[in-house]
Amino acid sequence: MKVGKTLIYLFLGILFGIVLSKSEAISWFRIQEMFRFESFHMYGLIGSAVATGAILVQVIKRFNIKDISGQPIVIPDKQKGIWRYLLGGTFFGMGWVLVGGCTAPIFILIGYGQYSMAIVLFFALLGTFIYGKYKQHLPH
Known part of the structure; x- marks a missing residue:
């Protein structure tokens, strides 16, 4: 991978982390508020992300957008x-x-010095590995 591409990915990752931090999406208290139905904050944040993603998927499909290496997406x-x-949503939600x-805030929280999240990262990677190993045996 070229250094330029690596810098682009690094910049976008830092920008994403800043956005999640400033929007309080990494806050345990905000997440608990959401699951207790005490605040609309996280629902609005997730809803805007879903809407943005749906629009961008349609743009990518209709205009044959290419990825950073020039290949069509x-x-x-x-x-x-x-x-x-x-089933997947239930496990993810639990x-x-x-x-x-969830996954992105794990890295951000480790960056903030909450090193106990490294345990969460380990088990998230372990779960992903196990899923990848046994995916073909699961019902479609």
Whole structure:
């Protein structure tokens, strides 16, 4: 990978971390408020991210946008079936509420000096590894 691309990725990652920090998306208290239905803050944040993502996916599909290496971006259609999404969403949500953060904030919180999140990172990577190893054995 070229140094220029690495710097672009590094800059975008830092920018993403700043946005998540300033929007309080990494706050355990904000996440608990969301799961207790006490505040709209996180729902508004997540809703705006979903809307932005949906718009950008349509732009990528309609205008044949290319990635940073010049290859066309291919976004496959979503697979049919609801159970896989319900099960995956349930596990993700349970982990989110127990830990107080999803994947991106893990790195940000470690950067803020909350080193106990390294345990969460380890198990997130372990879970991803196990899923990748046994994915083909799961029902489609």
